[in-house]
Amino acid sequence: MAIVSKNMETQEKIISTFEELQQAIYDLRHQVVEFELLFNQACNRHIDSNFQKEWLLDRISSRYDMITLRHDVMLLVRDTISGFRDFDGYFLDVKQLLQSIESLMLSHADEEEYEIAAIIKKWHEKFAQAIYFVNDFTY
Secondary structure, rough: OOOOOHHHHHHHHHHHHHHHHHHHHHHHHHHHHHHHHHHHHHHHHHHOOOOOOOOHHHHHHHHHHHHHHHHHHHHHHHHHHHHEEEOOEEEHHHHHHHHHHHHHHHHHOOOOOHHHHHHHHHHHOOOOOHHHOOOOOOO
């Protein structure tokens, strides 16, 4: 079994978490497109029903708003984290990276944007876990 430095193992975990974030953004983007199509269909149904299906528009619209919010916040987290990545794809100053995500989270909490802060907190915890993981040496 090859010996891998703690720094390299940490980098692998951070990169894996970053890729998970990228995949979540990609998946949400597809959901946004799907909800845009659903909204157009709901508009047509609303018109066809002599404007009796407003509840359907409201329901789809609120779900769409929630998905776009999550998508936009994850883009913000990704952009923040990308600032700590070098040309080789490794993350520099991982402690500062965590502090930046935490600062972003707290600034939104201070603005009473709790939904946004909660989404950022989830990713802060994931990256903290990747950085400060505990090796399990049990076999």
